[in-house]
Amino acid sequence: MNAPAAAHHLLPEFHPQPVPQALLDALAARFGAQCSTALAVREQHGRDEGSIQAPPPAAVVFAENTQDVADAIRLAGAHGVPVIPYGAGSSLEGHLLAVQGGISIDVGRMNRVLSVNADDLTVTVQPGITRKQLNEAIKDTGLFFPIDPGADASIGGMAATRASGTNAVRYGTMRENVLALEAVTASGEVIHTGTRAKKSAAGYDLTRLLVGSEGTLGIMTEITVRLYPLPExxxxxxxxxxxxxxxxxxxxxxxxxxxxxxxxxxxxxxxxxxxxxxxxxxxxxxxxxxxxxxxxxxxxxxxxxxxxxxxxxxxxxxxxxxxxxxxxxxxxxxxxxxxFAAVQSRPGCRAISTDTCVPISRLADCLLDSVAEADASGIPYFLVGHVGDGNFHFGYLIDPNDAQEREKAEALNHQLVARALRLGGTCTGEHGVGIHKMGFLLDETGAGAVEMMRAIKRALDPQNILNPGKIFAL
The missing domain is CATH 3.30.70.2190 (Alpha-Beta Plaits)
Known part of the structure; x- marks a missing residue:
């Protein structure tokens, strides 16, 4: 097996900052029962489906409308405290972990269909609605929303991570299917991007800037997506x-x-x-x-x-x-x-799940070498792939208390991603960067591109309160 990952691929140490009691008091006064500091609630909002562990947020705000999101961000910003959006909790790369402390804003109660425009093949929804709930709500229109990442993820989370899934080979990803957004910025301002029109040449494409930004540039509160006719x-x-x-x-x-x-x-x-x-x-x-x-x-x-x-x-x-x-x-x-079948096959294990995407012509080369490495390692694993667009997933099943197994699995992940990059691919086809792929983003795009991303982040979130510690370090 090749040498373990370089230092910049290792997970950073987490040092959450304490949240001032004054902020907790202000949240309680503004939100009442919509704000919880109960340990069980905080722990639920401090973990995802991945294997990375971090301390839970100091409080959870259950937003019910755009104003709730804006007020929570303003209160947190007044105290310089991070805010982390939470949808369905199905992410895999640590996107929702409170790695620098802060509060979680749960948008799960914002789960309404706001308007269906069947003639235009669009629908506008709140971010907490899941893909299954959306398709159930519009089933009588003869239309459907095709993006299917597997988990019953929220539309907001799918937009934030630029999700795709099993139907992407024909219908594309969230990048192609989100037309317009309402979002709350780091200052608590509500902005609107895009329209329901099929195209626009008006100014910067802020919609696509926010799609895939993993909650680091704004929290989405309304999302307009494309629909498609149900096939005959x-x-x-x-x-x-x-x-x-x-x-x-x-x-x-x-x-x-x-x-x-x-x-x-x-x-x-x-x-x-x-x-x-x-x-x-x-x-x-x-x-x-x-x-x-x-x-x-x-x-x-x-x-x-x-x-x-x-x-x-x-x-x-x-x-x-x-x-x-x-x-x-x-x-x-x-x-x-x-x-879930894989995780249950080894009771007590956690899955280090990773994905890459390569040009379709290099898929066989990338997959076969990666399988050979995984077999040789002795680490149990599962392999599935949306191979029609060159995307596939390995999940390495490790004993979370065995440091040697984790090191082996991380080395396999490093070798897999390095291979995909050599073949002209990407470090993540759909999971997103989160915490786990931060070093690989630098390998893929180069220092200049990452610095441009940092410049955008600093300009739009000067206090660095929106989901800090994700995608890259400031």
Whole structure:
């Protein structure tokens, strides 16, 4: 195994600053029961689905509207105290941890659909609504919101981390699908960016500046996103392969031929075993592709036949088709539960979950070398990938009390990301930088680009109170 990560890739030490009692008193006076300092509540808001641990925030404010968010930020700013937005808590890279102390602003109660503009294919929502809640609310319109990161994440959190997921190969990411925002700045001012129009050439693109900023430049309070017509026909299939390479070659050929596949997910044999045990399934325990096709009945059939032929050339077999909603739900639930299946396969473990994204032509090279390293390490792991756009995820399952296992897993993560960067890829395709990928951002973009990001942060948040200690250090 190569040497461990360089010093700038190591996690920083956390030194939370105490929160003045005067601020806690002011929050209690303004918010009453909407503000909690109970330890259990603070601990819930001081952890995500990742493996990084930090002390909890000093208080949690449950915002119910934009004014609540603005007032909480103003009060915190008056005392120089950090504020950290909290949605569904499903992030993986430490985005919501109070690494410098401060208070958490929970927007989960801000979960309403504000307006549906079906003729324009847009909807405006509050940030706390989850993707499943949104699609349930608009199901009678014949439209849907396609971005699906797996977890039932909040739309605000998805926008903040520039999420994507299983449908990204056809429908894009949050970057392409957020049209307009209402957000509260570090000074407590409410601003609006973008419009419902499909395009604009008016000034700086502040919407895309905020999308992916991980709560470091503002807290989103309203989000307008694109909707899409529900496809006339949907068909899903699974196909097993003799090797990961054969499965990936099938995907590369599918994309290069221009087949408009909606989803194509890779699950390695190891992870299939975990999913079978967790979801009581009997899937073939071989590398597997899960695919979904959207369009007209004739179009879906043509796409499926093309991919089946490509898969056959690579040794793909045991095609299982799912055309009813119930059958498709069964297959995709198994995929979405892969993370939980993996964690349950080793009781008491924590997952160091990482993702990268590479140009589709280099996907096989990156995946195969990374699998070989993981196998050689002896660390249990799971592997899933949104391979249609070159994105894949490893989760290394470690004993959180075993420093040697954590060091091995972090070394694997370092080698994986370094490989992706050498191949022209990125350190994170969808998880975001958070705390865990800060050093890799420097490797990917260079010192000049990171300094430009710092300059933007200093200009918009001179006190450094908006989710400090994430993406880069000031």
């Amino acid at each position: 026909a949907v068909s899903a299939a699974i196909c097993s392969f003799p090797s990961i390479e054969a499965a990936v070659r099938t995907v590369i050929q599918t994309i290069q031929l221009g087949v408009p596949i909606a989803r194509v997910e890779l699950i390695d044999a190891n992870t299939v075993r975990m999913v079978n045990a967790h979801s009581k399934l009997t899937l073939r325990e071989e590398p597997m592709l899960l695919m979904e096709f959207h369009g007209t009945p004739a179009g879906v059939q043509e796409q499926a036949e093309t991919v089946q032929e490509l898969a056959g050339e690579q040794g793909g077999n045991a095609f299982e088709w799912a055309t009813t909603p119930e059958e498709r739900t069964r297959l995709w639930t198994a995929r979405h539960n892969a993370y």
